[in-house]
């Protein structure tokens with residue numbers, strides 16, 4: 001049975017949406033990512049967008065640029081996308097209803113954030129993944145190695161975890177705050193294996209995970225990804241989650257919460 005961590009919608013209420021952007025030296029792209037957020041259109045849908053940039057010890061002026069563009073900047077000195085994300089998730093105010101994450105290199109379109117929230121707001125599911133594979137991807141946005149690696153990882157996850165994902169290495173996610181809070185204590189990954197860890201653990205926790213098609217364009221600034229070493233880490237993460245189960249106590253707690261909500 002799918003886990004229920006959906007919101008109970010109240011059309012009178014303004015919903016708080018926290019957008020988390022992990023950044024390591026993204027001064028070239030981050031201002032555009034923040035400025036393209038559809039703040040006004042979100043308000044008309046009852047959603048307040050608040051952007052949090054997690055600056056991962058950048059040596060350029062990412063923090064300054066992000067602050068000037070209107071984001072709240074949080075510093076995480078320990079390197080790695082996983083560390084930055086976990087710090088961001090832990091820093092969110094209690095009043096947050098939905099959480100979105102995307103990269104700071106302007107490859108994903110922050111203007112599409114509303115499409116990521118819609119299935120959560122309309123109580124369709126509790127986790128949304130932005131899929132580049134089923135979306136609008138420009139020919140030069142992804143290298144051949146990344147394309148093949150993604151195809152391979154996506155298919156082994158689909159077969160072993162039985163989740164309908166089409167892009168397991170995407171950096172665009174959205175959750176209800178409750179779903180993210182249940183996932184958070186299970187996350188260990190420091191770096192680029194974090195997406196694989198999140199998807200496979202959420203599958204094991206039986207979350208209802210669905211995808212929306214998104215756009216993907218070439219990055220602004222230097223890439224941080226090493227296809228060989230990061231690919232090996234992602235594969236090790238996949239292998240380690242094959243045996244993983246949430247601990248008995250955590251499982252019981254969330255099952256009793258599901259029963260209360262049903």
Ligand SMILES: Nc1nc2c(ncn2[C@@H]2O[C@H](COP(=O)(O)OP(=O)(O)OP(=O)(O)O)[C@@H](O)[C@H]2O)c(=O)[nH]1
Pocket residue numbers: 021022023024025026056078079080081084102103104105107171219222223224225
């Ligand atoms: N490598 C790296 N990236 C980090 C770190 N902290 C945060 N990030 C961010 O994680 C996001 C994804 O990193 P990218 O280098 O774009 O990786 P990618 O999208 O898989 O690879 P590209 O196709 O080269 O863009 C970006 O917003 C980075 O700035 C870190 O310590 N190291």
Ligand SMILES: [Mg+2]
Pocket residue numbers: 103105107219
């Ligand atoms: Mg990128």
